[in-house]
Amino acid sequence: MNILVVDDEALIRGVIKEYLILDDFKVYEAEDGLKAIEIVKNNSIDLVIMDIMMPKMDGYTACKEIKKIKDIPFIMLSARSEEYDKLIGFDLGIDDYVTKPFSPKELVARVKAIIKRNTKEESLIIAGIKIDDLAHEVYVDNKLVMLTPKEYDLLKYLMENKNIALSRENLLSNIWGYDFYGDDRTVDTHIKTLRARLGKYRDIIKTVRGMGYKIEDKR
Amino acid sequence: MNILVVDDEALIRGVIKEYLILDDFKVYEAEDGLKAIEIVKNNSIDLVIMDIMMPKMDGYTACKEIKKIKDIPFIMLSARSEEYDKLIGFDLGIDDYVTKPFSPKELVARVKAIIKRNTKEESLIIAGIKIDDLAHEVYVDNKLVMLTPKEYDLLKYLMENKNIALSRENLLSNIWGYDFYGDDRTVDTHIKTLRARLGKYRDIIKTVRGMGYKIEDKR
DNA sequence: AAATAATATAATATAATTGTGATAAATAAA
DNA sequence: TTTATTTATCACAATTATATTATATTATTT
Numbered sequence: 001m002n003i004l005v006v007d008d009e010a011l012i013r014g015v016i017k018e019y020l021i022l023d024d025f026k027v028y029e030a031e032d033g034l035k036a037i038e039i040v041k042n043n044s045i046d047l048v049i050m051d052i053m054m055p056k057m058d059g060y061t062a063c064k065e066i067k068k069i070k071d072i073p074f075i076m077l078s079a080r081s082e083e084y085d086k087l088i089g090f091d092l093g094i095d096d097y098v099t100k101p102f103s104p105k106e107l108v109a110r111v112k113a114i115i116k117r118n119t120k121e122e123s124l125i126i127a128g129i130k131i132d133d134l135a136h137e138v139y140v141d142n143k144l145v146m147l148t149p150k151e152y153d154l155l156k157y158l159m160e161n162k163n164i165a166l167s168r169e170n171l172l173s174n175i176w177g178y179d180f181y182g183d184d185r186t187v188d189t190h191i192k193t194l195r196a197r198l199g200k201y202r203d204i205i206k207t208v209r210g211m212g213y214k215i216e217d218k219r
Numbered sequence: 220m221n222i223l224v225v226d227d228e229a230l231i232r233g234v235i236k237e238y239l240i241l242d243d244f245k246v247y248e249a250e251d252g253l254k255a256i257e258i259v260k261n262n263s264i265d266l267v268i269m270d271i272m273m274p275k276m277d278g279y280t281a282c283k284e285i286k287k288i289k290d291i292p293f294i295m296l297s298a299r300s301e302e303y304d305k306l307i308g309f310d311l312g313i314d315d316y317v318t319k320p321f322s323p324k325e326l327v328a329r330v331k332a333i334i335k336r337n338t339k340e341e342s343l344i345i346a347g348i349k350i351d352d353l354a355h356e357v358y359v360d361n362k363l364v365m366l367t368p369k370e371y372d373l374l375k376y377l378m379e380n381k382n383i384a385l386s387r388e389n390l391l392s393n394i395w396g397y398d399f400y401g402d403d404r405t406v407d408t409h410i411k412t413l414r415a416r417l418g419k420y421r422d423i424i425k426t427v428r429g430m431g432y433k434i435e436d437k438r
Numbered sequence: 439a440a441a442t443a444a445t446a447t448a449a450t451a452t453a454a455t456t457g458t459g460a461t462a463a464a465t466a467a468a
Numbered sequence: 469t470t471t472a473t474t475t476a477t478c479a480c481a482a483t484t485a486t487a488t489t490a491t492a493t494t495a496t497t498t
Contacts (some may be wrong), residue, residue, distance in 0.1 A: 022392040096328070113332070135435075136384035136427050148485055149429025149455095185445085186487055192446060209444065209495070367474055404456085405476055411458065428455070428484075439498100446493065453486065458479100465474070 001115060002044055004028045006036040006062065007051040007077065016049060019104040020111070033057025033065070040066050047111060052078040073114050075107070124159045126217045127201050131156055140199055150175070151194045158205065158215040167212040187212070220334060221263055223247045225255040225281065226270040226296065235268060238323040239330070252276025252284070259285050266330060271297045282313070292333050296321070343378045345436045346420050350375055359418055369394070370413045377424065377434040386431040406432070 003025045005013050010031070017027040028043060030036040032054050039045065048066065052059035063074055075096045096110050124131040130139040138145050138155065147155065153175045158166065168184045176182070191213055195202035206214050222244045224232050229250070236246040247262060249255040251273050258264065267285065271278035282293055292314040314333045317326055343350040349358040357364050357374065366374065372394045377385065387403045395401070410432055414421035425433050 019397065022388075022397045024386065024389055134383045135433065136430055150486070152429075182487060183489095185489095188445065189447085189487075192448095195446095207445070369475070402477060404478090407456065408458085408476070410456095426456070442495100442497070444493100444495075446491100448491080449489085451486100451488080453484100455482105455484070457482075459481105461476100461478080463474100463476075466472085468469100468471070 001046045002026045002028060003111065004030060004036060004039055004043075004045045004048045005050075006030045006033065006048065006054070006059075008032060008054045009051075012051075012077075015104055016107065019108050023108060023112070025111070033059065033062030036062050037065055037069070040069055040072070045070075045072055047073045047075070047115060049075045049077065049107070049111070052076055075110060075114065124156070126159055126162060126215060127204055129155075129159070129198060129201055129204065131159060138197075140197070140201060145197050147194070147197055150190055151197060154190055154194055158213065162215045162217045165208040165211050165214040171212065220265045221245045221247060222330065223249060223255060223258055223262075223264045223267045224269075225249045225252065225267065225273070225278075227251060227273045228270075231270070231296075234323055235326065238327050242327055242331070244330070252278065252281030255281050256284055256288070259288055259291070264289075264291055266292045266294070266334060268294045268296065268326070268330070271295055292337055294326070294329060294333065343375070345378055345381060345434060346423050348374075348378075348417060348420055348423065350378060357416075359416070359420060364416055366413070366416055369409055370416060373409050373413055377432065381434045381436045384427040384430050384433045390431065 001024075003020055005016050005020075005027060006029075007013050007016075008031050013029045013031075017029065020027045028039050028045065030039050033050075034057050036048070036050065037057075040048070048063075050059045050063060054062070057065075059076055059078075063076070066072065066074075075098060077098055096114060098107055098110065123133065128141045130142075131137075132139070133156065136152070138147050138152065154171070157171065157175055168187045171187050172180050172182075172184070176186075191205060191207075195205055198204070204215050204217075206216050208214055220243075222239055224235050224239075224246060225248075226232050226235075227250050232248045232250075236248065239246050247258050247264065249258050253276050255267070255269065256276075259267070267282075269278050269282060273281070276284075278295060278297075282295070285291065285293075294315045294317060295313050296317055314337075315329050317329065342352065347360045349361075350356075351358070352375065355371070357366050357371065373390070376390065376394055387406045390406050391399050391401075391403070395405075410424060410426075414424055417423065423434050423436075425435050427433055
């Protein structure tokens with residue numbers, strides 16, 4: 001889950017970020033509305049925490065602009081509680097509102113609550129293969145299949161990037177990590193074992209000769 | 220969950236009702252304080268959304284009367300935010316306050332928030348394991364089992380997040396606290412002792428290799 | 439069709455992860 | 469304080485996963 005924190009005070013951003021990271025959120029930061037819009041355009045942001053009072057572009061305007069791009073849940077921060085009414089008047093689809101000074105723990109709780117009510121049980125499904133990422137489980141024709149960690153990561157990454165041919169380098173750096181300096185062919189071996197796990201669906205993993213691999217989803 | 224919406228404007232009642240129904244609430248309507256009291260007397264109402272300005276009997280009075288009958292959470296609606304202070308002065312045990320014009324989405328979110336914090340944690344049960352959180356007791360096959368504080372917290376957290384694979388970092392930050400800078404493997408040790416306490420149910424705690432642990436509830 | 443290139447597979451050695459028991463440190467209780 | 473309990477860390481064994489290498493197979497090019 002990617003959270004964008006927008007506040008002109010670096011200190012406040014820092015505190016919020018620290019707490020969010022503890023709960024496995026990935027945190028992006030912006031110091032004003034304009035930068036926030038840029039980040040939303042170029043990243044997959046799932047929720048925005050935004051201060052109302054900011055230089056260059058205030059929270060109201062920034063929220064309105066971002067909502068045009070993508071309907072992301074918002075939590076607005078503000079120093080004064082009176083601003084609440086003003087905010088409601090805007091009817092921007094604000095999901096929550098927190099006044100400063102706030103407790104970071106409370107803020108994180110609200111983030112979780114909002115994400116929970118906005119997250120439709122999204123499990124990745126292609127052909128007879130389903131990944132329940134929360135449970136960290138893979139089903140083939142509704143039968144639970146045990147994968148090793150690497151197999152799991154590989155399948156998930158391929159499914160998230162279905163219909164895209166992924167080079168071995170891409171796979172290595174995104175799944176093994178940028179600091180992996182091993183053999184390219186390591187990927188091949190894992191593709192092999194993964195295919196074996198997928199049984200009759202082994203062929204959804206296509207070999208892209210001279211390039212790498214991809215998972216194909218016809219629909 | 221039964222919600223009573225009290226407002227003299229049928230249009231507003233209608234909008235609120237529409238949104239509440241989307242979230243599976245059952246909605247009762249009243250157009251003034253007197254009718255509201257009647258409905259509360261004759262139905263099991265869990266929460267009241269009430270406008271302050273109403274004919275026959277205003278919101279303040281109606282709220283006071285209803286609180287005499289039953290201690291139900293209230294959300295008050297009002298056209299002017301200045302009335303907020305007046306409302307606070309009354310100290311009627313208002314749970315939330317929303318000024319018109321309001322966002323129905325926001326209102327529903329607040330309803331949910333209030334219901335959540337008013338609902339007593341029911342006891343968690345998975346397989347033969349029961350946590351009575353109020354009593355702070357754990358039963359295995361209805362036999363009281365003594366756990367250390369950490370074991371209790373760990374079991375409770377795992378059960379609250381059943382069917383979700385939880386990383387060691389997640390467990391550490393949520394159970395030990397964000398300021399714990401110890402060894403990952405500490406979790407393992409506690410999982411070990413916890414499993415021992417659970418006797419024949421030790422296997423409901425699944426190891427998610429390369430990841431962490433989870434509790435599985437098949438049903 | 440042969441030569442070449444790329445990938446698939448199998449076998450295996452290496453590495454990483456987890457389970458567990460022992461122990462020391464910290465905390466709470468007597 | 470002493471004692472008991474709880475907690476964290478360590479060490480090692482058991483398990484499981486991974487990377488590498490060698491070889492076989494398949495696809496592409498000439």
